[in-house]
Amino acid sequence: MSVETTIIEMAKAAKAASRQMALCPSARKDEVLLRIADAVVKQSAYIRTENEKDLVSAKEQGLSDAMIDRLTVNDATIISMSDGLREVAQLADPAGAVTRSWKRPNGLEVSRMRIPLGVIGIIYESRPNVTIDAAGLCFKAGNAVILRGGSESLNSNQALAGIVTKALRETGLPEKAVQVVPVRDREAVNTLLRQDEYIDLIIPRGGEGLIRFVVENSKIPVLKHYKGVCHVYVDDGADMEMAQNICFNAKVQRPGVCNAMETMLVHKLIARDFLPEMGKRFSDAGVEIRGCPETCRILSYINEASEKDWPTEYLDLILSVKIVKNMNEAIRHISTYGSDHTEAIVTSDYERARRFVREVGSSVVLVNASTRFNDGGQLGLGAEIGISTTKLHAFGPMGVEELTTTKFVVFGDGQIRQ
Amino acid sequence: MSVETTIIEMAKAAKAASRQMALCPSARKDEVLLRIADAVVKQSAYIRTENEKDLVSAKEQGLSDAMIDRLTVNDATIISMSDGLREVAQLADPAGAVTRSWKRPNGLEVSRMRIPLGVIGIIYESRPNVTIDAAGLCFKAGNAVILRGGSESLNSNQALAGIVTKALRETGLPEKAVQVVPVRDREAVNTLLRQDEYIDLIIPRGGEGLIRFVVENSKIPVLKHYKGVCHVYVDDGADMEMAQNICFNAKVQRPGVCNAMETMLVHKLIARDFLPEMGKRFSDAGVEIRGCPETCRILSYINEASEKDWPTEYLDLILSVKIVKNMNEAIRHISTYGSDHTEAIVTSDYERARRFVREVGSSVVLVNASTRFNDGGQLGLGAEIGISTTKLHAFGPMGVEELTTTKFVVFGDGQIRQ
Numbered sequence: 001m002s003v004e005t006t007i008i009e010m011a012k013a014a015k016a017a018s019r020q021m022a023l024c025p026s027a028r029k030d031e032v033l034l035r036i037a038d039a040v041v042k043q044s045a046y047i048r049t050e051n052e053k054d055l056v057s058a059k060e061q062g063l064s065d066a067m068i069d070r071l072t073v074n075d076a077t078i079i080s081m082s083d084g085l086r087e088v089a090q091l092a093d094p095a096g097a098v099t100r101s102w103k104r105p106n107g108l109e110v111s112r113m114r115i116p117l118g119v120i121g122i123i124y125e126s127r128p129n130v131t132i133d134a135a136g137l138c139f140k141a142g143n144a145v146i147l148r149g150g151s152e153s154l155n156s157n158q159a160l161a162g163i164v165t166k167a168l169r170e171t172g173l174p175e176k177a178v179q180v181v182p183v184r185d186r187e188a189v190n191t192l193l194r195q196d197e198y199i200d201l202i203i204p205r206g207g208e209g210l211i212r213f214v215v216e217n218s219k220i221p222v223l224k225h226y227k228g229v230c231h232v233y234v235d236d237g238a239d240m241e242m243a244q245n246i247c248f249n250a251k252v253q254r255p256g257v258c259n260a261m262e263t264m265l266v267h268k269l270i271a272r273d274f275l276p277e278m279g280k281r282f283s284d285a286g287v288e289i290r291g292c293p294e295t296c297r298i299l300s301y302i303n304e305a306s307e308k309d310w311p312t313e314y315l316d317l318i319l320s321v322k323i324v325k326n327m328n329e330a331i332r333h334i335s336t337y338g339s340d341h342t343e344a345i346v347t348s349d350y351e352r353a354r355r356f357v358r359e360v361g362s363s364v365v366l367v368n369a370s371t372r373f374n375d376g377g378q379l380g381l382g383a384e385i386g387i388s389t390t391k392l393h394a395f396g397p398m399g400v401e402e403l404t405t406t407k408f409v410v411f412g413d414g415q416i417r418q
Numbered sequence: 419m420s421v422e423t424t425i426i427e428m429a430k431a432a433k434a435a436s437r438q439m440a441l442c443p444s445a446r447k448d449e450v451l452l453r454i455a456d457a458v459v460k461q462s463a464y465i466r467t468e469n470e471k472d473l474v475s476a477k478e479q480g481l482s483d484a485m486i487d488r489l490t491v492n493d494a495t496i497i498s499m500s501d502g503l504r505e506v507a508q509l510a511d512p513a514g515a516v517t518r519s520w521k522r523p524n525g526l527e528v529s530r531m532r533i534p535l536g537v538i539g540i541i542y543e544s545r546p547n548v549t550i551d552a553a554g555l556c557f558k559a560g561n562a563v564i565l566r567g568g569s570e571s572l573n574s575n576q577a578l579a580g581i582v583t584k585a586l587r588e589t590g591l592p593e594k595a596v597q598v599v600p601v602r603d604r605e606a607v608n609t610l611l612r613q614d615e616y617i618d619l620i621i622p623r624g625g626e627g628l629i630r631f632v633v634e635n636s637k638i639p640v641l642k643h644y645k646g647v648c649h650v651y652v653d654d655g656a657d658m659e660m661a662q663n664i665c666f667n668a669k670v671q672r673p674g675v676c677n678a679m680e681t682m683l684v685h686k687l688i689a690r691d692f693l694p695e696m697g698k699r700f701s702d703a704g705v706e707i708r709g710c711p712e713t714c715r716i717l718s719y720i721n722e723a724s725e726k727d728w729p730t731e732y733l734d735l736i737l738s739v740k741i742v743k744n745m746n747e748a749i750r751h752i753s754t755y756g757s758d759h760t761e762a763i764v765t766s767d768y769e770r771a772r773r774f775v776r777e778v779g780s781s782v783v784l785v786n787a788s789t790r791f792n793d794g795g796q797l798g799l800g801a802e803i804g805i806s807t808t809k810l811h812a813f814g815p816m817g818v819e820e821l822t823t824t825k826f827v828v829f830g831d832g833q834i835r836q
Contacts, residue, residue: 019753019779022779023776023777096776102798104796104797104798108787108791108797110797110798113775115779117809117810118779118809196633200808200809200810201809201810215614215637216637219633219634221639221640221808221810221811222639239832242831242832245832245834246832246834248834249834249835250834253834253835335437353829357531357827358441358514359441361437361440361533361536361825362825363825363826364825364826364828365825365826365827365828366827366828366829366830367828367829367830368829368830368831368832368833369526369828369829369830369832369833369834370833370834370835372834372835373526373828373830373833373835374826378522378835379522379526379528379826379828380520380522380528390618390639391535391536391618391619391823392535392618392619392639392810392811392823393639393810393811394823395823395824395825396824396825396826397826405809405810405813406813406814407779407780407781407782407783407813407814408781408782408783408792408797408814408815409775409783409784410782410783410784410785410787410791410797411771411784411785411786411787412784412785412786412787412791413660413786414657414660414663414664414786414787415786415787415788415791416663416664416666416667416668416671416787416788416790417667417671417788417790417791417796
């Protein structure tokens with residue numbers, strides 16, 4: 001069978017499975033999720049043997065240490081996949097929930113009911129745990145899912161998919177509800193992205209290159225996750241200790257993720273009080289600071305930031321710092337250089353807190369809290385499938401509800417249109 | 419200036435205007451809408467003069483009568499545009515509304531707040547009134563909009579845009595919040611569809627050809643409106659008079675629109691009671707019936723339906739009729755041949771009503787009411803910008819709320835991530 005035929009058959013089978021999944025009672029779905037959670041642990045030796053095959057060829061092909069690290073399934077990965085599935089099983093089932101209902105003057109009762117999206121395609125890079133994490137969330141919402149991982153992790157992904165398929169079969173649910181693309185050929189991705197007749201949504205998970213490729217080539221709607229150039233603005237009159245703790249947490253707690261702070265904006269009236277101690281704390285933690293000329297005058301030991309720094313997502317222990325003359329300048333800076341991802345203000349002023357919230361258009365806007373809270377789990381959505389940086393359908397962290405849509409249900413007693 | 423430069427400059431200006439629009443108070447937006455509503459009536463002579471230019475060239479180019487009809491702006495069109503704007507002004511402003519809020523165990527207060535999408539591109543065919551109707555809705559939700567109408571209606575569209583721009587200027591709002599593409603060149607559309615850096619959403623309004631072209635070529639998310647192959651299923655035990663009235667209304671009241679019934683499914687146990695009278699009523703109204711073999715045995719005067727009929731959107735006084743042995747067969751038929759648009763059941767059975775609602779995945783599912791109610795106004799959303807047949811972002815009628823997204827707002831008192 002050609003790659004193209006393989007993919008089209010998978011997409012058709014997923015569509016058929018999605019119709020059955022849409023009617024699957026919550027309890028059955030949760031039963032499958034818990035079965036997989038058990039099986040992943042029980043079959044960990046098998047998973048690791050298959051993963052070892054991928055690791056051997058990765059090393060033969062000379063992949064980077066970072067890539068091999070992402071590719072590796074160890075005990076922690078196994079437990080994290082299993083625990084993740086148990087958490088997803090405990091979430092409320094979004095499918096079938098009525099989000100709103102109202103009555104029309106002619107007596108029609110109208111409501112909006114959540115239903116699964118249908119078929120979701122996930123295109124991801126080397127981490128094999130995405131196979132389980134993403135499949136679990138899509139499945140919980142009643143969707144069928146097609147997973148296309150990196151070619152270097154095919155053995156690992158197929159081992160995990162086999163465990164899922166067995167659980168589906170044992171529970172009497174459609175096996176084709178979760179499928180892993182079984183071929184390495186890149187043509188598979190191109191074909192997948194053209195199946196808009198069968199697939200309702202594509203979620204790419206990986207670097208910017210992968211995401212741009214998918215956006216360029218997909219006929220199917222894509223939920224994108226571009227970069228996070230996140231800002232904290234420390235306002236005049238902010239609690240200095242709170243501001244320090246929030247900025248430190250936002251930069252240092254986990255610098256390699258999208259919701260870490262990349263630029264700190266400081267009101268000029270407090271810069272001389274705030275920056276020396278804050279700068280020391282950052283330097284002690286190994287953070288390289290790149291500042292605007294005014295910042296450089298206060299912190300003599302740092303380098304000047306160039307125009308290139310402001311829009312940069314470092315994902316590292318590097319921070320750019322700019323002194324601004326007021327909140328308006330801070331908001332303008334954010335709107336010019338930011339990525340609409342996560343922005344925070346530290347302030348004790350009621351009016352400026354309100355204005356910051358109103359005027360900053362990012363997907364998560366925080367007052368007196370760390371940018372690191374932009375995360376589905378932290379914000380109370382349960383596990384997340386990603387953080388959307390485009391505004392359509394979902395903006396910000398996407399939980400299981402974002403894997404559904406709504407239909408209108410109308411109850412009448414014979415109404416016709418005049 | 420080249421077409422490409424023109425379009426890119428428009429898109430950039432729209433993005434800048436959208437930032438101002440996002441902060442515009444509701445009262446100012448409504449003031450502009452009412453000003454335009456007045457101006458459209460006051461300037462009707464001017465609008466019709468410009469429209470006449472379009473009509474003259476359309477006739478010279480030998481466009482069809484149907485196209486010339488759609489292109490014509492008459493008194494009724496003027497009043498309808500003006501009334502439409504007044505209605506939109508009266509709708510609640512969706513921007514800034516908090517759709518939900520909750521508290522986290524660590525004290526963070528999280529909420530989801532509606533914000534405008536940003537910049538919306540509308541690509542439409544000959545009806546000039548779309549210029550006003552679509553601009554009004556996008557504007558109400560706080561978006562900037564770029565309108566690209568059919569090249570045959572450019573004079574009319576520019577006249578209408580001029581009226582809008584004047585109202586924006588007089589109210590001190592950004593003039594670039596509503597722009598009409600000033601060139602006929604088709605290259606303009608291609609360029610527009612690549613401005614994903616500045617434009618957040620494309621809504622094509624027109625025939626299937628236009629929509630497919632936009633989907634194929636857009637890098638920007640598209641809200642699509644494909645065909646409506648709508649079904650009414652008349653169940654065993656349904657109230658015969660109610661069923662007749664609903665089916666008649668669904669087919670005959672306005673056959674040329676997407677929510678008209680195209681196929682009637684009838685339970686075999688009531689077919690002999692129901693079809694003769696129903697068939698006569700349809701025939702008297704000039705409806706051509708195409709039936710399955712069993713239907714043909716009951717209604718001797720009709721032609722047999724071919725396999726091609728079942729997935730066809732006639733948009734005309736033609737109806738296909740199929741006798742089914744039970745509701746399962748009806749649902750299977752809908753799922754095989756339907757377009758996920760609008761489906762109704764006429765029944766008096768509680769359990770089957772519930773099952774139909776649950777098992778039919780169309781954007782609007784009705785019990786004992788006409789399919790013609792799939793309409794934003796009829797369902798209580800206010801004016802509609804279209805009916806989405808894809809599931810992402812919006813499924814079914816889209817009102818002003820569907821022209822917004824939500825951001826997360828988080829209030830804390832110093833929380834940092836552990």
